[in-house]
Amino acid sequence: MRFLYECPWRRLQELRALIPNVPFQMLLRGANAVGYTNYPDNAVFKFCEVAKENGMDIFRVFDSLNYLPNMLLGMEAAGSAGGVVEAAISYTGDVSDPMRQKYSLDYYLELAEELVKAGTHILAIKDMAGLLKPESSWLLIGALRDRFPEVPIHVHTHDTAGAGVAAMLACAEAGADVVDVAVDSMSGMTSQPSMGAMVACTNGTKLNTGVSLDKVFDYSEYWEVARGLYAPFDCTATMKSGNSDVYENEIPGGQYTNLHFQAHSMGLGNKFKAVKKAYAEANKLLGDLIKVTPSSKIVGDLAQFMVQNNLTRAQVEEQAEELSLPLSVVEYLQGHIGIPYGGFPEPLRSKVLKNLPRIEGRPGASLPPLDFEALEAKLKATWGDEITPEDVMSAAMYPKVFQEYKEFLAKYGPVECLNTRLFLDGPKIAEEIQVELERGKTLHIKALALGDLNKVGQRGVFFELNGQLRTVLVKDTQAMKELHFHPKALKDVRGQVGAPMPGKVVEIKVKEGQKVEKGQPLCVLSAMKMETVVNSPVAGTVAKVYVSVASDSTLEGDDLILEINEN
CATH class of the missing domain: 1.10.472.90 (Conserved carboxylase domain)
Known part of the structure; x- marks a missing residue:
């Protein structure tokens, strides 16, 4: 919803129809469900129920702090929905390093004991930074296998440092039943270890996967082409090889x-x-x-x-x-x-x-239950009766993102009909494109020219739609950044409050003439899902506010937000 303006539920439904016999797995952040915040318990249970109905099978339940009460709620919600529960212990530190014993082997074994007692169907180790080394893999997985001989063990890692294949081979030797890999052309670095490498290294051994290398090569070739379309977002823009500094920064x-x-x-x-x-x-x-x-x-x-x-x-x-x-x-x-x-x-x-x-x-x-009926009624009043149970769930999980998604669709229509390059880069001048909205309904579009930048940062885009000349005004976000002008806060003037980071003003908590205390929240800035509350450095009276939420402006670091006359 946030970046592609697509319905995630529809994507799941389409994939399930095309792939009926392979289990699907998703991440569930325990009591955080699929968000960055806490939800009422009934919202987490309802989410799992809707996900299972739409084709999800295995719920890998974890918590960002390995906080057991949060994990147990997620496990109960996934199990109640009829899903396979895979409780995942998030791994950090190094169990093979005697100098790093906050997260010791005993810590992981005790946590695993609680999860197995709670009835997990599968036990997972989630090595999200790729910190497992062969020695720590032997120690951790070997100890878990000895303690829980009947419980399936699943290991997930990333290959940031380049040691992923070695670590996963060690996990397999130590008793893991499943290790996560990525097809060769999508593997390595911040992705998972190479599927082809794991298949080849286990070929002819007791760990033989039974997967044909020739089929891995064909599969990899398809994804190699797809990966090229997303080059601007690829980690290779910043990483040219494995980075072992991950063992330090994690x-x-x-x-x-x-x-x-x-x-x-x-x-x-x-x-x-x-x-x-x-x-x-x-x-x-x-x-x-x-x-x-x-x-x-x-x-x-x-x-x-x-x-x-x-x-x-x-x-x-x-x-x-x-x-x-x-x-x-x-x-x-x-x-x-x-x-x-x-x-x-x-x-x-x-x-x-x-x-x-x-x-x-x-x-x-302590959160009160979410009233799904009231939420559905509100959404239907705003967007019409075509609101589905899945839409209600999306709005419950991500209210602001769902609203922006619906506003975008109302203005621009179903952009998933555009191919990947057009969506990400837009058409080239004089290029003719065809967009199939549905079977038998195709738009013929030809990009003609771009107009000059106007005073509010927009350009006229001229194009032909089915042979008819059209124009539309589009905000030029890059040009707006270059045209940015805003007074800066003076460092030596205590009452001038500047932006501590670049961002968009999403909330102003004070008015001109209002008295404020030192440390009192003044406004909230947001940049790429990171929000910062700007507090008053002094006690005094707000003399002037230089920003507004309505202007939709983006501030740079040290841009003047407001002035306070100090008491």
Whole structure:
């Protein structure tokens, strides 16, 4: 919905119809379902029910902190829906390193014991950063196999450092039943280890997969062509080979490219090496977390905040009471995603939170049930009676994204009819294209010319539609960035409040003439799913507000947000 403007449920339905006899598996973030926040318990149960009805089979249930109460809720929801429950322990650290014993072998075995007691059908190790080495694979999987001889064991990893095939072979030798791989042309680096390599290395051994290498080659050739279409988003834009620095920064494979894209959009693209170093420091600041969505996002948000504001770990600890830290960091310290193993970092938590409320125990336990009937009625009143149960579920999980998705479709129609290159890059001038809306209904489009940029950052796009001349105004986002002009906050004027990072103003919490206290929230900025609350550096009266939500403007770092006359 967010990037492709497609209905994920429809995609699942179409895939299920085409692939009726292969089990489908999805990730379920425990009590966080498929979001970055907590949902009422009945919403998690309902989501699993709708997913199962639409063709999902196996639910890999995990929690970003390995917080057992969150995991147990997700397992119960998946099991109640009739799904196969695969409880996944998120792996971090190194069980083979005696110097790194916060997440020891005993820690993983005790957690596995609780999950097996709870009735998991499959036990999984989710090595999201690719930190498993052959020796740690032997130790961990061997110990799990000895403790639970009858439970299927599934291992998931990423190949960021280049040791993925070796680690998965060690897991298989130690007793794992399933290891995750990716077809050759889509494997390696932040993806999974090579399927062809695993098939070839086990050929003729007791671990023989029975998969034909010739078929792997044919399959790989198809995806090699498909991968070329997504070149601008490929990790190879930033990684040319495996990066063993992942053993230090522990950035999950699924976050690595997102983090780079996010850093680039915030003007930190040329400082990505610094962002990676800051990621390791941010992780230590937060108490050495298990890092997987959404906890990995919290660490990434803090890392980028540190680089953006030239802050060291020691400076963040020292100045924590004064800093406008990313909202995700503040909410984590409040307890919004659960309780981390070993507890919250102090005195950082007390300095940041001050008088903010703290959540004890499972965060979603106190949320009232979601009224699905009322939500459906509201959606039908807004979008018409064609709203499906799946739409209701999408709106329950991602209310803002669903609204933007429906608004986009109402304005532009079904863009999934466009081929991949056209959707991502647009047509070339004088190029003729055909778009099939449905069988027997094809649009013939020819791009003719682009107009000049107007005062509000739009261009006229001229084209022919079925032989008729048409024009439409399109916002030129790149040109708007280049035309950006906004006064900067002066560093030596305490009452001038500048943006701590680039972003869009999504909420203004004060008005001109209002009295504010030091540390009081003034506004919220958002950039690539990262939100930051800007707090007042002084006590005083708001003299002037320079931004508005309605203007839809994007600020750069240090752009002036408002002025405060100090008391």
